[in-house]
Amino acid sequence: MKLCRYGPAGSEKPGLIDTDGQLRDLSAHVADLDAAAYDIANLARLAALDPKSLPSVEGTPRLGAPISRPGHFIAIGLNYADHAAEAGLPIPAEPVVFSKAPSCLNGPNDDVIIPNGSTKLDWEVELAFVIGRRAWQVDEAAALSHVAGYTVCNDISERAWQIEGTGQWIKGKSAPTFGPLGPWIVTADEIADPQALDLFLDLNGQRMQTGSTSTMIFSVATIVSYLSRLMVLEVGDLITTGTPPGVGMGRKPQLFLKPGDVMRLGIPGLGEQVQTVAAG
Template sequence: MKLLRVGPQGAEKPAVLDSAGKLRDLSGHARDIDGETLSPAGLAALAAIDVASLPVIEGMPRIGACIARPVNFLCIGLNYADHAAESGVPLPKEPIMFLKSLGAICGPNDDVLIPRGSTKTDWEVELGVVIGTKASYISEAEAMDHVAGYCVVNDVSERAFQVEREGTWDKGKGCDTFGPIGPWLVTADEVGDPQNLQMWCDVDEVRMQNGNTRTMIFDVRAVVSYASQFMTLYPGDIIATGTPPGVAFGMKPEPRYLRAGQAMRAGIAGLGEQSQRLVAA
């Protein structure tokens, strides 16, 4: 299933994308695309619905973030061997974790705000892993049983805020609109192997990132298990699992960071595409 949320910001309703590419209204069967809906019982109930019997959502409504009210928006840094190489840093010995502000979450096609004072706003297409079952101290062998599905994430980052100022990475990662999610959540049964997904990001229609999840240092199984050793993961939580090479931060000799008026498009095979316009905050 491809699950999404459509409508004005703050008033989105749950929907499903049918096999013909039509949006179908799920609000008669689910409160929202949230932790309850993404539980094994919730997904089983949705799978039993005759999608063709659901009302069609006409027109071109705004698509919101595909998950409502996560408890945690967790990110893994430097998790692609080829991205670590372009950044000129050694491979991490264990996953680098940080939390992205929940206030960064926005719809997949909403405008992205370049923060005031920013000089180095950057893009990062990432595979988002969505938790379906509460996970605490789980093994790698158990990890995939806790995954509800996957989505596209753009881990937008301000590098000067992130690495040149005092403190942790968070101030360069959690700015408003720095977490576009979607367009939809694809359930794990439809994705199959998450370690062989092509992913890309364009800036002004120029391909900047062209990678594959096979070059992850720590795969999805390892990341979910590892994170659960430090915090409880709840249904609806998102883990952004790192980015392949091609970000502005790794450009030589001179990085070309984002400016107001530009546009980004990011996608992952089977998970759809998202696009944003850059505007000044």
């Protein structure tokens, strides 16, 4: 299934994209695609529905983030060796873990707002996934059974806030609009191998990032198992898995986002996002 949320910001409705690409309304079956909706048992109930029986939604409404509010927004840094190299940092021996504030979540095509005081705003196309079953100290072999589905994330990053001063990453990753997500979440049963997905990001029509999850240092299964040995992963937790090379910070000279810039990014099978950068 492809699950999405559509409508004006703050008033989104739950939806499903059928095999013909038609948006269908799920409101009669679930109030919202919140954290609880991504429980694997709840997804099985939705999967049993006949999509053609659901009301079609006409036009092209705005799409919101496909989960209304994750319980925790966890991120993995430096998870591609070539990205670590462009950042001038060693390949990590274990996953680099930080958080993004859940309040940074943004629709896949909503504007990215440059906050006051920002000087080095950057982009990062990433594969993200949602937890669908509580995970505590799970083995890697069983880890993927805890994943509800996969989606596209743009891990917007304010590099000065992230790296300079005290250098705490969460500070540069959490402002409003810094977490574009979607356009939908594709349930795990439709993704044969999360380590065989291509990623791209274009800035103003120029290709900046090209990569494949096959080159991730730590796979999705490894990430789930590793995190679950440190903390309980709850249903609805959102985890984004790192970015391939090509970010603005790594270019020579460095390049950062400015008002009017347009980012287009995506993962085949998981959809695309388009964001315009706007001044705060």
